[in-house]
Amino acid sequence: MKELEVCPSVSCTTFISTPAAGISEAAAVVEIVEADGWRDPPWRASLGAESRHRKYRQVVDRWHVDFADLTGGHGLLGQVEGRVSTVVAAWLTAQPTTWRGAITHMAIDMCAIFRSAIRAALPHARIVVDHFHLVQLVKARLAELRRRLTWKMRGRRGRKGDPEYDHRRLLRSAAEELTDQRRTVLERDLTRIGTYGRHILAGWHAKEKLRDLLALTRTHPVRSQNSHRLHAFYAWCVVHAYLPELVTLAATVEAWQSEIEAFLLTGITNAKREGTNRVIKLEARCAYDFRNPVNQRLRSRCATTRASRSRAIPAQFRRPRMSGLPPID
Numbered sequence: 643m644k645e646l647e648v649c650p651s652v653s654c655t656t657f658i659s660t661p662a663a664g665i666s667e668a669a670a671v672v673e674i675v676e677a678d679g680w681r682d683p684p685w686r687a688s689l690g691a692e693s694r695h696r697k698y699r700q701v702v703d704r705w706h707v708d709f710a711d712l713t714g715g716h717g718l719l720g721q722v723e724g725r726v727s728t729v730v731a732a733w734l735t736a737q738p739t740t741w742r743g744a745i746t747h748m749a750i751d752m753c754a755i756f757r758s759a760i761r762a763a764l765p766h767a768r769i770v771v772d773h774f775h776l777v778q779l780v781k782a783r784l785a786e787l788r789r790r791l792t793w794k795m796r797g798r799r800g801r802k803g804d805p806e807y808d809h810r811r812l813l814r815s816a817a818e819e820l821t822d823q824r825r826t827v828l829e830r831d832l833t834r835i836g837t838y839g840r841h842i843l844a845g846w847h848a849k850e851k852l853r854d855l856l857a858l859t860r861t862h863p864v865r866s867q868n869s870h871r872l873h874a875f876y877a878w879c880v881v882h883a884y885l886p887e888l889v890t891l892a893a894t895v896e897a898w899q900s901e902i903e904a905f906l907l908t909g910i911t912n913a914k915r916e917g918t919n920r921v922i923k924l925e926a927r928c929a930y931d932f933r934n935p936v937n938q939r940l941r942s943r944c945a946t947t948r949a950s951r952s953r954a955i956p957a958q959f960r961r962p963r964m965s966g967l968p969p970i971d
Contacts, residue, residue: 672719672741674712676749676912677756679705679725707756709733712749712912730759749912751775752898770910771901773856780849780891781814787845787887788813791838805831806842813842817850844882848891851875855902860909868906872899 705725710718722733734742742764749770750756760769788810792800800807812820812828820828828846832839855871872895879892895902905911 672711672713672716673744674747674749674910675719675745676710676712677707677730677760678710678751678912679707679753679756707733710912712910725755727755727759727762730756731763734759734763747904747908747910749910751912752779752894757901768904768908769901770904770908771898772911773859773905774911776856776895776898776902777853779894780852783887783891784813784842784845784849785810787885788842790887791841795835795838805835806839813846816853841882841885844878845885845888848875848878848882848888851878852891852895856906859906863906868903 706721706723707725707730708718708721720733722729743766745764745767747770748756748760748764748767749772750760752771752775757769760767788806789800792798792804792806796804800810802808806813809828809831812824817825829843832843835842851871852875855868855875858867858871875895876892879888882888
């Protein structure tokens, strides 16, 4: 609360007395909500402190799910413990009917738990998968393919001097970011390895075909364009069906195809709210500032929601600003 020049004891008392002030005011204006999960260092309670060997038990679930506003300035809307569909659906169902009816889209990562909960609690909302998580997934599958073939070919992990290991960063890079010379070197060195090198190169081409599909975002593509590029990706994976990593990737894309198409049409991304998760994780690791998860939630909401901070703190409790300093937005 140093930014707002508010006494910590006063701000804590104010937020505890009015924990849901920001949510009630945001009920009629929130249209796009992002749900994301993160794992927190556990709060532990001591058992048998008087015994010779001290034992601990976990008192709070390590997984937490937070809900944030992607369009307005309401920031963090809520935070619940656990990462199961019943918990997420219960939080959404507990909100006012008008608030739930105003939501048009829900942005999530590729988590089946969130998808099933949203379909149960908000059947009218359209689910959107952020492209960042999809690209991260395809890069992880490509890395698994490279490691597996390296073990199969050399009987050990990759190390300096192996072409597939030396070019691992080029494999992760986008095709448009590579110069003609670098791309020629990549294809030449992997082809010289033999069959396994060509298999790794096939995985790289699968990644690029999926990125070609995502490149249609915010270009208002017609359905035929999406179908054409999606078919090109599926066809490539079918031709190289002897690579289990590509089969798994194609199955995942097929399972999330409707959510991916929603992202191509709307371009909704939760990139801005990734910063919210960083702030929450930072607050969770400041163990000297709070002693229980309730205080952590209050501090996280305070740190991520500027609008709710200015409304929840009465003017008489604010410290006078020093002259010469710019006003706080």
